[in-house]
Amino acid sequence: MTTTQPLELLAPLSGVLLALDKVPDPVFSSRVIGDGLCIDPTSQTLCAPLAGVVSNIQDSGHAVSITDDQGVQVLMHIGLDTVNLAGEGFTRLVAQGERVEAGQALIEFDADYVALHARSLLTLMLVVSDEPFTVLANDLVESGQPLLRLSPGETVDTVDEEEGDALFSKPLTLPNANGLHARPAAVLAQAAKGFNASIYLHKQTQSANAKSLVAIMALQTVHGDTLQVSAAGEDADAAISALVALLAQGCGEDVAVAVVEPVPSASVLKGVCASPGSAFGQVVQVAEPELNITEKGAGEAVERAALEHALNAATEALQALQGKGAQAEIFRAHQELLEDPTLLEHAHGLLAQDKSAAFAWNSATVATVKLFQGLGNALIAERAADLSDVGQRVLKLILGIQESAWDLPERAILIAEQLTPSQTASLDTRKVLGFVTVGGGATSHVAILARALGLPAMCGVSTHVLALANGKQVLLDADKGELHLDPNLAEIEQLEASRQQQVQRRQHDLAQVALPATTRDGHHVEVTANVASLQEVEQSLTLGGEGVGLLRSEFLYLDRNRAPSPEEQADTYTAIARALGTERNLVVRTLDVGGDKPLAYVPMDAETNPFLGLRGIRLCLERPQLLREQFRAILASARLARLHIMLPMVSLLSELHLARKILEEEARAFGLNELPKLGIMVEVPSAALMADVFAPHVDFFSIGTNDLTQYTLAMDRDHPRLASQADSFHPAVLRLIATTVKAAHAHGKWVGVCGALASEALAVPVLLGLGVDELSVSVPLIPTIKATVRELDLADCQLIARQVLGLEEAAQVREALRLYHAATVETSSVVEL
Numbered sequence: 001m002t003t004t005q006p007l008e009l010l011a012p013l014s015g016v017l018l019a020l021d022k023v024p025d026p027v028f029s030s031r032v033i034g035d036g037l038c039i040d041p042t043s044q045t046l047c048a049p050l051a052g053v054v055s056n057i058q059d060s061g062h063a064v065s066i067t068d069d070q071g072v073q074v075l076m077h078i079g080l081d082t083v084n085l086a087g088e089g090f091t092r093l094v095a096q097g098e099r100v101e102a103g104q105a106l107i108e109f110d111a112d113y114v115a116l117h118a119r120s121l122l123t124l125m126l127v128v129s130d131e132p133f134t135v136l137a138n139d140l141v142e143s144g145q146p147l148l149r150l151s152p153g154e155t156v157d158t159v160d161e162e163e164g165d166a167l168f169s170k171p172l173t174l175p176n177a178n179g180l181h182a183r184p185a186a187v188l189a190q191a192a193k194g195f196n197a198s199i200y201l202h203k204q205t206q207s208a209n210a211k212s213l214v215a216i217m218a219l220q221t222v223h224g225d226t227l228q229v230s231a232a233g234e235d236a237d238a239a240i241s242a243l244v245a246l247l248a249q250g251c252g253e254d255v256a257v258a259v260v261e262p263v264p265s266a267s268v269l270k271g272v273c274a275s276p277g278s279a280f281g282q283v284v285q286v287a288e289p290e291l292n293i294t295e296k297g298a299g300e301a302v303e304r305a306a307l308e309h310a311l312n313a314a315t316e317a318l319q320a321l322q323g324k325g326a327q328a329e330i331f332r333a334h335q336e337l338l339e340d341p342t343l344l345e346h347a348h349g350l351l352a353q354d355k356s357a358a359f360a361w362n363s364a365t366v367a368t369v370k371l372f373q374g375l376g377n378a379l380i381a382e383r384a385a386d387l388s389d390v391g392q393r394v395l396k397l398i399l400g401i402q403e404s405a406w407d408l409p410e411r412a413i414l415i416a417e418q419l420t421p422s423q424t425a426s427l428d429t430r431k432v433l434g435f436v437t438v439g440g441g442a443t444s445h446v447a448i449l450a451r452a453l454g455l456p457a458m459c460g461v462s463t464h465v466l467a468l469a470n471g472k473q474v475l476l477d478a479d480k481g482e483l484h485l486d487p488n489l490a491e492i493e494q495l496e497a498s499r500q501q502q503v504q505r506r507q508h509d510l511a512q513v514a515l516p517a518t519t520r521d522g523h524h525v526e527v528t529a530n531v532a533s534l535q536e537v538e539q540s541l542t543l544g545g546e547g548v549g550l551l552r553s554e555f556l557y558l559d560r561n562r563a564p565s566p567e568e569q570a571d572t573y574t575a576i577a578r579a580l581g582t583e584r585n586l587v588v589r590t591l592d593v594g595g596d597k598p599l600a601y602v603p604m605d606a607e608t609n610p611f612l613g614l615r616g617i618r619l620c621l622e623r624p625q626l627l628r629e630q631f632r633a634i635l636a637s638a639r640l641a642r643l644h645i646m647l648p649m650v651s652l653l654s655e656l657h658l659a660r661k662i663l664e665e666e667a668r669a670f671g672l673n674e675l676p677k678l679g680i681m682v683e684v685p686s687a688a689l690m691a692d693v694f695a696p697h698v699d700f701f702s703i704g705t706n707d708l709t710q711y712t713l714a715m716d717r718d719h720p721r722l723a724s725q726a727d728s729f730h731p732a733v734l735r736l737i738a739t740t741v742k743a744a745h746a747h748g749k750w751v752g753v754c755g756a757l758a759s760e761a762l763a764v765p766v767l768l769g770l771g772v773d774e775l776s777v778s779v780p781l782i783p784t785i786k787a788t789v790r791e792l793d794l795a796d797c798q799l800i801a802r803q804v805l806g807l808e809e810a811a812q813v814r815e816a817l818r819l820y821h822a823a824t825v826e827t828s829s830v831v832e833l
Contacts, residue, residue: 006149006150006151007050007068007070007072007131007149007150008136008146008147008148008149008150009049009050009074009125009127009133009146009147009148009149009150010047010048010049010050010102010103010143010144010145010146010147011039011049011137011141011142011143011144011145011146011147012039012046012047012048012049012076012106012123012125012143013039013041013042013043013045013046013047013123013141013143014039014041014042014043014141014142014143015039015040015041015042015043015123015140015141016039016040016042016139016140016141017037017038017039017137017138017139017140017141018037018038018039018040018122019037019038020035020036020037020038020124021802021803021806022038022806023038023080023122023124023806024080024119024120024806024807024808024812025080025183028077028080028124028126028183029803029806033075033124033126033128033182033183033186033213034075034126034127034128034129034130034213035126035127035130035133036074036124036125036126036127036148037124037125037135037147037148038122038123038124038125039122039123039125039141040121040122040123041111041121041123043143044108044109044110044111045105045107045108045109045143046064046076046078046105046106046107046108046109046123047103047104047105047106047143047144048066048100048101048102048103048104048106049066049074049076049102049125049147049148050066050068050072050074050102051068051099051100051101051102052066052067052068052069052072052099052100053066053067053068053097053098053099053100054066054094054095054096054097054098054099054100054106055067055073055096055218056096056217056218057092057094057095057096057106057107058083058181058217058220059087059220060082060083060085060086060087060090060178060181061087061090061091061092061107061109062077062078062079062082062083062085062087062090062181063075063076063077063078063083063181063182063217064076064094064106064107065128065217065218066100067129071129072127072129072131072150073127073128073129074125074126074127074128074129075124075125075126075128075182075213076106076123076124076125076126077123077124077126077182078090078107078109078114078121078123079114079118079119079120079121079122079123080118080119080120080122081118081119081120082114082118083178083181083182084118084177084178085114085117085118086178088113088117089109089110089113089114089117090107090108090109090110090114091107091108091109092106092107093105093106093107093108094106094107096218103144125147125148127148127150128213131150131151132150132151133148133149133150133151134148134149134151135147135148136148136149166198166200166230166231166232166236167230167231167232167236167237167240168202168228168229168230168240169228169229169230169240169243169244170228170244171226171227171228172226172227172228172244172247172248173224173225173226173227174221174222174223174224174225174226174227174247175223175247175248175250176221176223176250176251176253177223177253178222178223179220179221179222179223179225180216180217180219180221180251181217182213182217183251183252183253184250184251184252184253185213185216185217185251186213187246187251187252187819187822187823188201188210188216188243188246188247188251189210189211189212189213189216190823191242191243191246192210192211192239192243193211194242195231195233195235195238195239195242196233196234196235197231197232197233197234197235197236197239198231198232198233199211199229199230199231199239199243200229200230200231201216201219201227201228201229202227202228202229202230203219203221203225203226203227204226206219210229210243227247229243229244229247252819252822252823267484267485267486268482268483268484268485269436269461269462269464269465269482269483269485270461270462270481270482271436271458271459271460271461271481271482271483272458272459272460272481273457273458273478273479273480273481274437274446274447274450274451274457274458274459274478275447275450275451275455275456275457275478276451276456276478276479277434277454277455277456277478277479277502278434278456278475278476278477278478278479278495278498279413279433279434279456279475279476279495280411280433280473280474280475280476280487280492280495280496281411281412281413281433281434281473281474281476282409282411282412282413282470282471282472282473282474283413283415283468283469283470283471283472283473283474284406284408284409284412284413284414284415284470285414285415285416285466285468285470286406286414286415286416286419286423287416287417288392291358291395291396291399291401292399293356293358293359293362293395293399294356294358294359295355295356295359296354296355296356297351297354297355297356297357297359297360298356299354300351300352300354303351303355303356303357303360304348304351304357306357306398307347307351307357307360307361307394307398309397310357310361310394310395310397310398311338311394313397314338314390314393314394314397315338317393318334318338318393334386334389334390334393334421334422337386337387337390338390338394342368343364343365343368344364346360346363346364346367346368347360347361347363347364348360350363350364357398358395358398358399361391361394361395361398362391362395365387365388365390365391365394365395366391368384368387369384369387369388369391385418385420385421385439385445385446386421386445388420389420389421389422389423392420393422408428408431408432409431410431411431411433412431412432412433413432413433413434413435413436413474413476414427414432414434414435414436415435415436415437415465415466415468416435416436416437416438417437417438417439417463417466418437418438418439419435419437419446420446421445421446421449424446424449424450424453425449425453427453427455429453429454429455432455433455433456433476434455434456434457434476434478435450435455435457435458436457436458436459436461436465436476436483437457437458437459437460437461438459438460438461438462438463438465438466439459439460446459447459451778451780452780456476456478456479457478458476458478458481458482458483461483465483468485472485473487474487475487475491475492475495477495505784505787506783506784508787509783509784509786509787510543510783512783512786512787512790513542513543513544513782513783513786514544515544515786515790516546516786517546517775517785517786517789517790518789518790519768519789519790519792519793519794519797520790520791520792520793521793521794521795523768523794525768525772525773525774525775525789526546526547526549526585526752526773526774526775527544527545527546527774527775527776527777527782527785527786527789528540528545528546528547528548528549528550528585528587528752528774528775528776528777529545529547529548529549529550529776529777529778529779529782530549530550530552530754530759530776530777530778530779531548531550531551531552531576531779532551532552532555533555534572534575534576534579536779537576537579537580538579539779540779540782541579541580543779543780543782543783544782544783544786545779545782546584546585547580547584547585547586547587547642548576548580548584548585548586548587548776549585549587549702549752549754549774549775549776549777550587550589550646550702550754550776551573551576551586551587551588551589552589552592553588553589553590553591553592553630553634554591554592554593556568556569556572557591557593566629566632566633569629569630569633569634570632570633570636570637573588573633573634573636573637574636574637574640576637576641577637577640577641577643578640578641580640580641581640581641582640582641582642583642584641584642585641585642585644586637586641586642586643586644587644587645587646587679587702587752587754587776588634588643588644588645588646589646589647589648589681590616590617590620590627590630590631590634590645590646590647590648590659591616591619591620591626591627591630592615592616592648592649593615593616593619615648615649616647616648616649616650616681616683617647617648617649617650617655617659618649618655620659621655621658621659624662627659627662628662628665628666631645631662631663631666631667632666632669632670634676635666635667635670635672635676636670638670638672638676642677643676643677644676644677644678644679644699644700645663645676645677645678645679646678646679646680646681646700646702647659647678647679647680647681648681648683648704649681649683649684649707650680650681650683650684650687650694651684651686651687652686653690653693653694653697656680656694656697656698657697659678660678660697663675663678677699677700678698678699679698679699679700679701679702680694680698680701680702681701681702681703681704681754682701682702682703682704682708682736682740683703683704683707683708683711684707684708684711685708685711685712685736687740688703688708688736688737688739688740689736689739691739691740691742691743691744692743692746692747694743695743695744695746695747695749696747698749699749700744700749700750700751700752701740701744701749701750701751701752702751702752702753702754702774702776703737703740703751703752703753703754703755703772704754704755705728705733705737705753705755705756705757705758706728706755706756707755708728708733708736708755709726709727709728709730709733709755710726712730712732712733712736713725713726713730713732713733725810727810727811727814728755728756728757728763728810729757729762729763729810729813729814729817730809730810730813731804731805731806731807731808731809731810731813733757734766734770734801734804734805734813735805737753737767737770737772738770738771738801738805741770741771741772742771745771750773750774751771751772751773751774752772752773752774752775752776753767753772753774753775753776754776756778758775758776758777758785759777759778759781759785761781761784761785761788762814762817762818762821763817764785764788764789764792765792765796765797765800765801765817765820765821766797766800766801766804766813766817768789768792768794768797768801769794769796769797769798769799769800769801769802770801775789796820800816800817800820803816804816804817
C-alpha cells in the first residue's frame with residue numbers, strides 16, 4: 001500500500017525528553033526494538049500517541065503497542081525492568097484489539113511505587129515499523145503535545161509463504177522468567193530477520209510472525225509455556241536451529257533461575273578469578289607432606305656442605321625449568337632468591353650454633369616469609385609464596401626427598417590451601433582441568449603460570465573447600481569466580497559445548513595470525529605485545545604481534561640483590577630491538593618500581609600507602625642518576641627499531657618536562673640528532689583529565705587500565721574482596737579513556753591501551769569505538785584479539801561505545817557488550833552458515 005501523508009505522533013506523557021542513547025538499557029539504546037525517544041515522566045497516565053488498534057498490551061500493564069490503519073506500529077514501554085513487577089502499580093484502561101483515538105488514556109501507573117521497585121521510570125516510545133521521523137519538541141513535553149512527525153514512504157505488504165511445506169521444531173519450554181516481553185522478543189525478531197524463510201512462533205493455537213516484535217509480544221507468553229518454531233523456505237533448517245537455540249538460551253536474558261532450581265548458597269563457593277575458563281571434573285585434594293626436620297646438626301662443616309650441595313642442586317633444577325615466557329622469568333627470579341645474602345646470612349648464623357642444615361635453612365626462609373606476609377601489602381605477600389616454594393625445594397634436597405609428581409586421576413580439579421609455582425609448572429594438563437586454592441591472588445606467579453598453561457583457576461576461596469571429598473563432581477567457573485558443588489546436567493552440557501567452541505575458535509585464530517587486525521569496514525588497529533623478556537618478544541612475533549607496545553623494563557631490576565650493569569641493560573634492549581626490526585614499534589617503559597615493588601638494592605622508606613607514594617617517574621626523578629643510566633641503555637637500541645620511551649605514573653606536566661630534559665641531555669651525549677618518541681602512561685585520573693594539556697608535549701599516550709581503574713574507583717586491584725568490583729569496564733574508567741583519546745587526536749597524537757582491558761575480547765568493540773589506535777596485549781592472546789577486530793565494524797563499535805558511556809556500573813557495560821557480541825558476531829556467523 002502507498003502512504004505518503006506525514007503523520008504526527010503525540011507525546012504519551014508529560015516529562016523530560018531524552019535521546020534514546022541515554023537509556024541505560026542496551027536493547028533499547030541500541031535500537032534493536034526500534035528508533036524513537038525516551039521520556040522521564042512527570043505525569044502518571046500513558047496516552048495513545050496516534051489513532052489505531054491496540055495490537056498488544058501486556059498482562060503486566062507495563063507495555064502497549066498501537067497499530068494504525070496504514071501499518072504504522074508504535075510501542076510504549078513504561079520504565080525499565082518493570083516486567084518484574086508482575087502488574088503491581090499498573091492499571092490497564094484498554095484491551096487488546098480495541099480501537100483507540102489519539103490522546104486516549106491507555107494505562108495508569110503509580111509512579112512512586114514503580115520508581116521504588118523497578119530500575120527506572122524512563123518511558124520509551126519506539127516506532128517499531130521503522131518509518132523515518134523528525135522530532136518536534138525539545139527538553140520538556142506535555143502529554144498530547146506533537147512530538148514526532150513520521151514520513152512514511154512506499155511500503156509493500158509482505159506475503160509470507162504458505163505453511164503447507166513448513167518445517168516444525170520439537171516443542172520447547174520457554175525459560176524466561178517473564179516470558180517474551182519487549183527485550184527478549186526484540187532479540188528473537190532481529191535474529192529471525194537474518195533469514196529469508198517465513199518463520200512463525202507457535203503457542204498452543206496461536207501463531208506469530210517471528211520477524212515481528214509486536215506479534216511476538218501479542219502471544220502473551222509466560223515462563224514455562226510450550227512453544228514451537230516453524231519455517232518455510234530455502235534456509236528453513238538453519239532458521240529453526242538458530243532460533244530454537246536462542247529461545248533455549250533466553251534470547252539474551254539470564255535464565256539460570258528460570259531453567260534450574262535455585263541453588264542454595266552453600267552449593268556455590270566464591271573466590272577470585274586467577275585464570276579464566278571453566279571445567280567440569282572431580283575434586284582431588286593435594287597437600288605437601290609434613291617434613292621431619294632435626295634441629296641438632298652433625299657439625300658446622302658437615303651441615304654447611306649439605307646446605308651448599310642442596311643450593312647448587314636447586315640452582316640446576318631451576319635452570320632446567322627456565323623455558324620461555326612467563327615461566328623463564330619466574331624461575332629466574334627463584335634462582336636469584338637462592339643467592340639472597342640476608343637469607344644466607346641467617347642460615348649460616350644458625351649453622352654456627354650447631355643447628356642442622358635443614359633446620360637452619362627452614363628457619364631462615366620461614367622467618368622471611370612471615371616478614372613478607374606481615375607487611376600489609378598484597379603484592380609482596382604473594383611474593384612470599386615464591387620464597388616458600390624455593391625454601392621447600394632446597395629443604396627436600398637437604399633431606400634427600402625426591403620430587404615426585406602427584407598420582408592424579410583423569411579430569412582432576414585440584415583443591416589446595418596453596419599451590420607453589422613449581423607445582424603449577426609441573427602439572428599434567430592432560431589430567432588436570434583446573435585448580436582452586438584458599439591462598440594466592442590474581443597477580444601471583446601461580447596465577448600467571450595457570451594462564452600460560454590455559455588452566456582455569458580460582459583463589460581466595462573459603463577454607464570449606466578443603467573439606468570437599470575426593471572424587472566429588474564439581475563445576476569450576478573461574479570467569480565468575482564460582483565453584484559449583486552440585487552442578488546440574490544442563491550446566492555441564494552448556495559448559496562442554498562452550499569449551500568445544502573455545503577450542504575450535506582458538507585453532508581458527510591461530511591459523512590466521514598473519515592476517516592484519518582490520519575491521520570489516522577497513523579500519524586497521526595495531527595489535528602489539530606486553531612483554532618482559534626477549535623470549536616473549538620472539539613468541540609474540542610467531543603469534544602475529546605487530547610490535548611491542550609495552551616492554552616492562554623492571555624485569556631487569558626485580559628479584560635480584562644487585563642492580564643490572566649498564567652493559568647488561570643495553571645488551572638486552574639491543575637484542576629485543578634487533579628481533580623486532582626497523583619496521584616495528586618498540587615501546588620501552590622506564591623503571592616502574594616503588595613502594596609496592598621495592599628494589600632490594602635501592603633503600604626506600606616504608607610507606608603507609610605505597611600505591612600513593614614514590615612510584616614510577618616520581619622515584620626516578622628523585623634519583624635522577626637511576627633514570628639517566630636507564631635512558632643511556634635504552635638509547636643504545638635507537639637505530640634498530642622504531643624506539644618509543646614511555647614514562648609511568650606521570651601526574652604532573654612538570655614531571656614530563658624534567659624527564660624530557662634529562663633524555664635530551666643523554667641523547668646529545670650519545671650523539672643522536674633525533675630523539676626517540678616520548679610518551680606517558682595514563683594511569684592516574686589527573687593525567688586523563690589533563691590530557692589536552694599533556695598532548696602538545698608528548699608523542700603518544702598509552703593507557704594503563706589496571707592502575708587507572710584502582711585509582712579512579714579507590715579500590716586496590718589485588719584486594720581479595722574488591723578485586724571483582726575493581727573492574728576496568730566501569731563507565732568512569734571508559735570515560736577517562738574517551739577523554740584521553742579525544743584530546744590526543746585533537747593534537748594528532750596516537751593512543752594505545754596496554755593494561756589488561758586490551759587483552760579482553762569483550763572490551764575490543766568499546767575500545768575501538770572510543771578511538772583507541774593500538775592494543776598492547778598479553779602475548780598468548782594476540783591471535784584472539786586480532787581475530788576479534790576482524791569480526792567488527794567500526795561504525796557499530798562507535799555506536800556501542802557511545803551507549804555504554806551512559807551506563808551506571810561495570811556489570812551493565814559487560815552485559816551490553818555481551819548482547820552486542822551475541823547480536824553481531826554470533827548472529828552473523830549463523831547467517832553465513
